[in-house]
Amino acid sequence: MFILKILFKNAFRHKLRTSLTVLGITIAVLAFGLLRTVVGAWYAGVEASSATRLVTRNAVSLVFFLPISYKEKIRQVPGVTEVGYSDWFGGVYKDEKNFFPNFATDAKTAIDLFPEFIIPPDQKTAFLRDRKGAVVGRKTAERFGWKLGDIVTLKGSIFPGNWEFIIRGIYRGAQKGTDETQFFFHWSYLNESLRKTAPYRADKVGWFLIGVKSPDVAPDVAVAIDKMFKNSLAETITETEKAFQLSFISMTEAIVVVIRLVSFIVIVIIMAVMANTMAMTVRERTGEYAIMKTLGFGAWHISGLIFGESLVIAAIGCASGIALTFPAAKAFGDSLSQFFPVFIVARSTIYMDMAAGLIVATVAAVFPIWRAITLRIADGLRRIG
Amino acid sequence: MAIPVSYSFRNLWTRRLTTILTASGMALVVFVFASVMMLAEGLRKTLVETGSYDNVIVIRKGSQSEMQSGVDRASASIVETAPEIAIGADGRPFLAKELVVIINLLKRGSDKPSNITIRGIGEYSLALRPQVKLVDGRMPKSGASEIIAGESVAKRFRGAGIGETIRFAMRDWTVVGIFDAGRTGYSSEIWGDVDQLMQAFRRPAYSSVLFKLRDSSEFQKVKDWIEHDPRLTLEAKRETRYYADQSEMMAKFLRILGITLTIIFSLGAVIGAMITMYAAVATRTAEIGTLRALGFQRRNILAAFLIESMLLGLSGGLMGLFFASFMQLITISTVNWQTFSELAFSFTLTRGIIVNSLLFSLIMGFVGGVLPAVRASRMNIVDALRTS
Numbered sequence: 001m002f003i004l005k006i007l008f009k010n011a012f013r014h015k016l017r018t019s020l021t022v023l024g025i026t027i028a029v030l031a032f033g034l035l036r037t038v039v040g041a042w043y044a045g046v047e048a049s050s051a052t053r054l055v056t057r058n059a060v061s062l063v064f065f066l067p068i069s070y071k072e073k074i075r076q077v078p079g080v081t082e083v084g085y086s087d088w089f090g091g092v093y094k095d096e097k098n099f100f101p102n103f104a105t106d107a108k109t110a111i112d113l114f115p116e117f118i119i120p121p122d123q124k125t126a127f128l129r130d131r132k133g134a135v136v137g138r139k140t141a142e143r144f145g146w147k148l149g150d151i152v153t154l155k156g157s158i159f160p161g162n163w164e165f166i167i168r169g170i171y172r173g174a175q176k177g178t179d180e181t182q183f184f185f186h187w188s189y190l191n192e193s194l195r196k197t198a199p200y201r202a203d204k205v206g207w208f209l210i211g212v213k214s215p216d217v218a219p220d221v222a223v224a225i226d227k228m229f230k231n232s233l234a235e236t237i238t239e240t241e242k243a244f245q246l247s248f249i250s251m252t253e254a255i256v257v258v259i260r261l262v263s264f265i266v267i268v269i270i271m272a273v274m275a276n277t278m279a280m281t282v283r284e285r286t287g288e289y290a291i292m293k294t295l296g297f298g299a300w301h302i303s304g305l306i307f308g309e310s311l312v313i314a315a316i317g318c319a320s321g322i323a324l325t326f327p328a329a330k331a332f333g334d335s336l337s338q339f340f341p342v343f344i345v346a347r348s349t350i351y352m353d354m355a356a357g358l359i360v361a362t363v364a365a366v367f368p369i370w371r372a373i374t375l376r377i378a379d380g381l382r383r384i385g
Numbered sequence: 386m387a388i389p390v391s392y393s394f395r396n397l398w399t400r401r402l403t404t405i406l407t408a409s410g411m412a413l414v415v416f417v418f419a420s421v422m423m424l425a426e427g428l429r430k431t432l433v434e435t436g437s438y439d440n441v442i443v444i445r446k447g448s449q450s451e452m453q454s455g456v457d458r459a460s461a462s463i464v465e466t467a468p469e470i471a472i473g474a475d476g477r478p479f480l481a482k483e484l485v486v487i488i489n490l491l492k493r494g495s496d497k498p499s500n501i502t503i504r505g506i507g508e509y510s511l512a513l514r515p516q517v518k519l520v521d522g523r524m525p526k527s528g529a530s531e532i533i534a535g536e537s538v539a540k541r542f543r544g545a546g547i548g549e550t551i552r553f554a555m556r557d558w559t560v561v562g563i564f565d566a567g568r569t570g571y572s573s574e575i576w577g578d579v580d581q582l583m584q585a586f587r588r589p590a591y592s593s594v595l596f597k598l599r600d601s602s603e604f605q606k607v608k609d610w611i612e613h614d615p616r617l618t619l620e621a622k623r624e625t626r627y628y629a630d631q632s633e634m635m636a637k638f639l640r641i642l643g644i645t646l647t648i649i650f651s652l653g654a655v656i657g658a659m660i661t662m663y664a665a666v667a668t669r670t671a672e673i674g675t676l677r678a679l680g681f682q683r684r685n686i687l688a689a690f691l692i693e694s695m696l697l698g699l700s701g702g703l704m705g706l707f708f709a710s711f712m713q714l715i716t717i718s719t720v721n722w723q724t725f726s727e728l729a730f731s732f733t734l735t736r737g738i739i740v741n742s743l744l745f746s747l748i749m750g751f752v753g754g755v756l757p758a759v760r761a762s763r764m765n766i767v768d769a770l771r772t773s
Contacts, residue, residue: 017660024656031649060553061488061500063452064586090453158453160445160618200589233555233587250497254719262646265413269650272410273657276403280664339638 698750
């Protein structure tokens with residue numbers, strides 16, 4: 001207890017300087033936590049994907065479609081329990097700025113394949129009964145103030161025209177990491193009007209979603225499906241949902257790398273500030289250390305004092321930084337929900353914050369400690385100021 | 386009389402360790418600030434150079450990019466009849482009907498797939514884009530499964546070098562030429578004969594129609610005609626505008642990221658400068674008293690400390706810029722979310738960025754130094770001299 005008291009007294013001898021340093025560390029830890037959370041949000045889709053779902057898409061690239069007739073063929077593959085299909089609709093609500101993901105999907109299987117989207121049973125039946133019906137995530141519904149029964153018009157960017165939908169259901173995520181911004185509607189609604197307006201685009205889907213019995217059979221099922229369509233007009237690539245999501249992220253990997261890098265730079269910046277503070281502190285107390293040495297205190301005692309003080313300052317800054325991370329992440333996530341549907345602070349981020357604080361405290365104390373121990377008593381006592 | 390600048394400079398020099406630590410903190414901030422600006426500038430430059438002001442691109446109404454668009458053969462022929470289109474060397478309209486799709490290709494070495502744009506070109510496609518030049522090999526023959534690749538694709542993707550073949554759409558395509566498109570978006574594309582590609586991909590419609598205006602001022606006229614003709618559901622945009630729209634989201638993201646990072650980081654650096662300057666004032670109390678006793682005014686003291694702090698900022702700024710200038714060697718390639726295709730751009734340093742970065746470092750120094758300098762200038766002579 002006594003030691004702790006000394007450390008605190010020492011740390012706050014220069015109130016202004018210490019508070020400034022603490023403030024600096026708080027900001028750095030806050031920035032570090034937020035940047036880490038941004039990286040985490042990037043991977044949110046991967047985290048949320050299930051191991052028992054496979055995605056089959058056209059081997060050429062995502063902009064090419066697959067014929068709907070593949071559905072029955074895929075269903076015959078042993079190990080497949082359910083086959084759903086979706087199409088990226090790319091509809092725009094009023095303005096391009098109001099982005100949210102929207103899909104045309106096979107309603108029935110989609111509800112079964114995504115147990116993490118929770119829709120009240122009465123809304124589910126209402127949606128299934130209404131061909132123009134749509135289900136929307138809680139966050140998107142709140143963003144535009146949509147209620148059940150509202151009519152929403154989306155302007156098609158891939159499928160021309162204005163498309164009218166009636167909100168029949170609002171889903172909630174089963175977990176914290178579930179994306180609550182999606183909008184989906186009946187694929188048959190889209191297909192029927194395509195048959196009239198653009199027949200060559202009808203009866204095609206963007207990708208198939210396949211439910212398998214267990215994660216163990218997933219690789220075999222994937223190989224079997226791709227083999228079946230080898231050398232056809234539309235060859236396929238089948239991969240787990242996780243790999244599918246990862247392939248999206250790997251395309252924007254450069255940005256993730258930059259953000260990661262920058263999150264470490266901020267720690268280095270604060271290391272410089274903290275090291276500066278400690279260097280000053282030790283320089284000012286040169287005389288004191290000389291006296292302590294004269295009294296018989298060894299190198300261990302002195303380094304303990306300096307390191308402890310550095311630790312105290314870093315710990316206070318780190319703690320307030322972590323405390324501020326949560327409200328800041330909430331505000332940040334709310335304003336950027338269109339870029340990052342899921343924005344939560346992971347526990348590992350907190351541990352990394354603490355580790356960063358410890359590293360900053362250690363690095364900042366090393367040089368001053370070395371100076372203090374190698375100090376010759378006579379020099380220390382002779383020094384003024 | 387003012388206190389000479391060398392006084393401030395020497396003060397920094399005497400306390401080298403502290404000065405270096407503080408300045409390097411600021412250098413990192415300036416480095417990040419400059420890098421983000423260079424990145425945004427690189428993106429802007431790439432896009433500005435990609436489009437030509439006199440070119441008009443026609444895509445389906447409501448589609449935001451060529452990739453989502455579709456222009457059927459009949460509509461394309463109607464557009465071709467517009468009198469505002471310039472006339473090419475052989476007397477035909479200076480116009481190209483193009484197809485744009487994306488395919489997955491594997492990168493050399495890492496085998497990671499990335500999206501590459503394939504463009505089906507007409508006879509005038511190359512002439513319509515003066516920025517693009519064939520540097521090696523020849524143009525693809527019409528009717529053959531031949532393609533040419535942009536330099537950055539040829540370097541980074543498997544099978545895209547000259548003489549190699551790439552397999553897509555159930556055919557093997559031979560790379561017969563390499564084109565250099567400078568810093569434009571085309572350098573991340575592969576070009577081939579439009580009719581061959583439409584056959585191979587089984588697409589009955591073009592993606593876009595691109596033409597050069599006879600007279601730049603006639604844009605509005607031709608736009609009105611295309612958008613109001615009842616036979617067409619198309620829209621026309623100037624090419625420059627089209628490319629700027631395409632990367633709006635990416636540019637916005639970079640801007641938000643840059644501003645947020647710079648603000649947070651500069652707070653840290655300003656605090657560092659403040660700590661240093663407060664310490665500088667505290668250790669020199671007696672000195673300040675002496676200076677005042679010698680007849681220097683309060684404002685001279687204020688100026689001396691402010692200059693010291695700004696010198697500190699400036700040295701940080703120069704250091705940061707020095708390291709940031711090496712970033713010019715790096716090219717970033719990422720996928721544009723709006724088009725799903727690969728976009729490569731590099732950090733670009735301009736004179737404006739240099740000036741802004743140095744100004745920014747001076748401001749950081751000023752903000753960090755102003756409170757300590759005020760404290761120094763307010764000191765009472767007698768009290769200051771009494772401290773030893």
